[in-house]
Amino acid sequence: MTQNRPTQDTDDLRLDELEFETLTIDQHGPIAVLTVNRPRALNALNAETLGEIGMVAEMIAESAEIGALIVTGAGDKAFVAGADISELAGLEGVYGGRDMALLGQDVMTQLSNLPIPVIAAIGGYALGGGLELALACDLRVASPRARLGLPEVSLGLLPGFGGTQRLARLIGKGRALDLMLTARQVSAEEALGLGLVNYVADDPLAKARELAEQMLKHGPLALSLVKEAVRRGLDTTLEAGMEVEADLFGMAFATADFREGTSAFLAKRKPNFKGE
Numbered sequence: 001m002t003q004n005r006p007t008q009d010t011d012d013l014r015l016d017e018l019e020f021e022t023l024t025i026d027q028h029g030p031i032a033v034l035t036v037n038r039p040r041a042l043n044a045l046n047a048e049t050l051g052e053i054g055m056v057a058e059m060i061a062e063s064a065e066i067g068a069l070i071v072t073g074a075g076d077k078a079f080v081a082g083a084d085i086s087e088l089a090g091l092e093g094v095y096g097g098r099d100m101a102l103l104g105q106d107v108m109t110q111l112s113n114l115p116i117p118v119i120a121a122i123g124g125y126a127l128g129g130g131l132e133l134a135l136a137c138d139l140r141v142a143s144p145r146a147r148l149g150l151p152e153v154s155l156g157l158l159p160g161f162g163g164t165q166r167l168a169r170l171i172g173k174g175r176a177l178d179l180m181l182t183a184r185q186v187s188a189e190e191a192l193g194l195g196l197v198n199y200v201a202d203d204p205l206a207k208a209r210e211l212a213e214q215m216l217k218h219g220p221l222a223l224s225l226v227k228e229a230v231r232r233g234l235d236t237t238l239e240a241g242m243e244v245e246a247d248l249f250g251m252a253f254a255t256a257d258f259r260e261g262t263s264a265f266l267a268k269r270k271p272n273f274k275g276e
């Protein structure tokens with residue numbers, strides 16, 4: 001599904017040379033920050049924004065320079081207040097809705113499958129498609145003011161950007177159904193207790209950077225193998241997941257980073273990982 005996807009050839013472009021209509025990208029060394037930037041609509045996701053997020057994910061997947069991605073929203077009121085309701089209201093029938101869900105799912109999966117850590121910094125409302133965006137990230141850091149929920153049933157809808165699947169996998173079926181069937185918003189503190197967010201911090205962007213820096217001290221290939229093992233293992237049986245883990249563990253042994261990590265430990269020095 002490539003509806004409204006930008007068609008620009010990205011082969012020779014750097015991320016910080018691209019201009020987007022609905023988001024900004026900043027790069028600080030190996031850490032990129034994607035900010036959804038539609039503050040007048042509380043950063044709601046329309047098809048254009050989804051297309052732009054997908055384009056950024058595609059570029060990051062091919063970039064050797066970016067080691068971690070932080071996703072956030074412009075302004076202090078909202079992370080992302082959902083899919084753009086005015087756009088949804090204009091979609092035609094079953095197929096319009098299905099196409100929009102497939103576009104959203106596709107983009108969230110692109111983000112989720114990135115081989116680098118992806119952290120959501122949630123400063124305010126993360127509702128509907130906004131929470132689904134955060135759920136596609138590896139970790140979530142929320143401000144004490146954040147409000148999170150999947151209120152789609154209040155619009156006669158269900159979550160359609162992966163939320164019914166990712167929320168149940170993250171916090172369990174019972175808790176996920178509670179949030180989705182009541183449409184209630186939870187505070188950051190409750191979200192922490194539910195396991196919906198990993199950290200609550202007054203400055204979620206600063207905390208997300210701190211976490212990214214901590215992760216980037218480790219071997220980048222090992223980080224990507226951890227993500228792959230968890231992702232592939234969760235979608236299968238425990239036994240098959242063990243097989244996946246053993247295969248990836250074997251692959252780690254073939255990397256220069258493994259030689260470097262173990263040599264550095266034995267020589268009592270800091271490792272210098274190269275991602276090879």
Ligand SMILES: C/C=C/C(=O)SCCNC(=O)CCNC(=O)[C@H](O)C(C)(C)COP(=O)(O)OP(=O)(O)OC[C@H]1O[C@@H](n2cnc3c(N)ncnc32)[C@H](O)[C@@H]1OP(=O)(O)O
Pocket residue numbers: 040041042044081082083084085086104125127128129130151152155157158159160161
């Ligand atoms: C597959 C995915 C499906 C979905 O995601 S469906 C959408 C799920 N999300 C929601 O249902 C949340 C919708 N938004 C709200 O309920 C409220 O907003 C808030 C509680 C987040 C904040 O309320 P308040 O402080 O009173 O602000 P405000 O005046 O409602 O919003 C400011 C401007 O932002 C626009 N806006 C907010 N959320 C969305 C959205 N999701 N889609 C499109 N526009 C949105 C409003 O309309 C308004 O605009 P104007 O100033 O022109 O009246």
